[in-house]
Amino acid sequence: MTATDETSAGPVAVRCTYHPEVETLLRCSRCGTPICPRCGVRTPVGMRCPACTGTAVRGALETEKLVRAGGVGLLVAVPVGVLWGLAPEWGFYLALLLGFGGVEAMAKVVPGWRGPTLQAFAVGAVILGIVVSRWVVARQLGVDLGEVNQFTPRLQRGLYLRLVPDLLFMALPIAIAWVRFR
Ligand SMILES: [Zn+2]
Ligand SMILES: [Zn+2]
Known part of the structure; x- marks a missing residue:
C-alpha cells in the first residue's frame, strides 16, 4: 500500500x-x-x-475486524463467565458486566458499526461466556459433564439449583448485545 x-x-x-x-x-x-x-x-x-x-455504520465489515471484535468479546466473556460460575450469587452484576463490558469492548474495535453480523458475534460471545459459567457451576456442583447426555438426577438437581434461577440473568447480557448492535 x-x-x-x-x-x-x-x-x-x-x-x-x-x-x-x-x-x-x-x-x-x-x-x-x-x-x-x-x-x-x-x-x-x-x-x-x-x-x-x-x-451507525452499516454494510459489510471486514472479516479481520469482525474476528478481532469477536476475539475481544471472548476475552471479556470467558473470564466473566468463569467468575460467574465461581460466584453465582453475583450473577446479576456479572451478567451486566458480561453484557456491557463484553459488548462495549467489541464496539471499541469496530466503532460505529452495527448490523446483524455484529449482533450475531456479540450474542455468540455472550452465550459462550454463559456456557463457560454453567460449565464452572457444573464443576462446582460436582456434576460430571459425561452425565449430561444421561440426564442423571444429580445433573437435574444441578440444573434446578442454578440454571433456572439464572435464566433471567442470562437473558440480560444477550439482550444488551442484541440492542447494542441493532
Ligand atoms: Zn466509508
Ligand atoms: Zn471522528
Whole structure:
C-alpha cells in the first residue's frame, strides 16, 4: 500500500476506515479518521466520522475486524463467565458486566458499526461466556459433564439449583448485545 505513496505535500488518498475498499481524501474534521462519502456525516463544522457523530455504520465489515471484535468479546466473556460460575450469587452484576463490558469492548474495535453480523458475534460471545459459567457451576456442583447426555438426577438437581434461577440473568447480557448492535 505504501509503494505508491508520494513524499509531496499534496493529499494522499487513503482507504476509508469503515469501507476499506474505498479510496478517499476525506478525513473526519474532529479526529482525522479517513472516511468516505458513504459513511461521512455532513455537519456544520465539516465532515465527521460515524464514531464522532454517534451514527451507525452499516454494510459489510471486514472479516479481520469482525474476528478481532469477536476475539475481544471472548476475552471479556470467558473470564466473566468463569467468575460467574465461581460466584453465582453475583450473577446479576456479572451478567451486566458480561453484557456491557463484553459488548462495549467489541464496539471499541469496530466503532460505529452495527448490523446483524455484529449482533450475531456479540450474542455468540455472550452465550459462550454463559456456557463457560454453567460449565464452572457444573464443576462446582460436582456434576460430571459425561452425565449430561444421561440426564442423571444429580445433573437435574444441578440444573434446578442454578440454571433456572439464572435464566433471567442470562437473558440480560444477550439482550444488551442484541440492542447494542441493532
Ligand atoms: Zn471522528
Ligand atoms: Zn466509508
